[in-house]
């Protein structure tokens with residue numbers, strides 16, 4: 417990556433040699449070895465172990481990990497890989513994303529011992545993890561978490577429950593947010609590393625989902641679960657900051673998945689309207705349809721630029737509110753754009769767009785998920801507005 421830095425981050429950038437190599441490799445693999453599996457993974461809603469093995473064999477999991485943990489440390493390369501897989505199979509792209517979701521929290525809050533214990537295994541695919549914040553009464557509002565961690569000697573005792581933990585079915589360990597102090601304040605939340613086999617820890621049934629069906633999400637239950645005190649991430653009370661840093665790191669990856677999805681939906685729509693005829697001419701020759709394709713291309717191009725910019729900023733070491741805003745802008749724009757592009761693509765397919773025999777409705781269902789996960793798009797708008805206007809209720 418080469419970037420031109422300004423006061424407000426990185427204004428322009430281009431893909432470097434490493435990113436171009438990743439793009440070429442992953443595009444070829446996506447077309448030759450992934451695309452044919454996409455419909456079946458979605459239909460069966462079964463975890464695609466074969467796709468996980470393929471990504472591991474190719475060494476793709478290593479991409480965002482710092483060199484000392486076996487990776488190349490490039491979020492931009494990681495975004496390029498996700499985008500290419502996301503063009504053909506949302507769920508296979510998701511396998512990269514869930515493998516990478518814990519990195520931000522571990523790097524931001526983990527001790528050297530925790531990083532050495534967990535990061536190399538995530539990078540080489542011998543470990544898998546779940547990242548668990550959401551509870552039945554608290555999704556967007558992280559301060560509403562009720563799962564509790566009580567200090568007992570050299571251990572913490574965890575009690576409570578979580579929902580929507582993606583990857584739970586195959587995870588070796590979980591980063592679980594729990595409250596170490598009183599209800600309702602942010603400063604008393606911490607992350608704990610909870611290994612799958614801890615007594616008292618059970619994983620509930622998987623959700624039957626509209627989209628993102630191949631990577632299951634499940635409830636988690638903690639009943640008198642004991643973990644050593646050194647399984648807490650960071651110092652006591654640092655959890656909220658760790659959450660925010662983790663999400664800043666992963667939002668450009670969600671944006672990349674949205675760009676890939678939108679590009680894939682547009683590609684399918686273009687190929688359909690070139691073949692399909694109405695009123696004696698190809699559907700692609702109607703001006704109203706041509707403008708829909710032009711609008712799709714505008715959305716994909718703009719979204720790609722915002723995504724690469726956010727990733728390049730993270731790679732340049734930019735943090736704090738500047739990074740939070742760029743990540744939120746990229747996540748919000750690209751996922752709204754993916755929803756619009758996928759909706760219009762279904763429209764261009766006519767009735768075929770509604771048929772489960774035709775792949776386009778998968779893009780439409782998966783796009784909806786992207787507007788909700790990793791902070792809904794209303795929450796992204798709150799982050800952006802707060803960055804511009806300051807906190808709500810501030811005296812004029």
Ligand SMILES: Cc1cc2nc3c(=O)[nH]c(=O)nc-3n(C[C@H](O)[C@H](O)[C@H](O)COP(=O)(O)OP(=O)(O)OC[C@H]3O[C@@H](n4cnc5c(N)ncnc54)[C@H](O)[C@@H]3O)c2cc1C
Pocket residue numbers: 547548549550553554555556557579580581582583625627628633785788789790791792793794795798
């Ligand atoms: C497929 C999938 C996978 C997931 N994987 C995980 C996972 O691995 N780990 C995990 O912890 N969670 C996961 N989640 C949960 C996800 O992070 C939450 O669903 C999300 O944060 C929203 O929380 P909620 O569903 O409780 O909605 P709520 O917070 O109840 O929000 C309901 C509505 O109110 C809006 N709203 C809330 N607050 C505001 C506000 N201040 N301003 C404006 N509007 C607001 C929201 O945008 C939304 O439209 C997953 C969800 C899905 C669908």
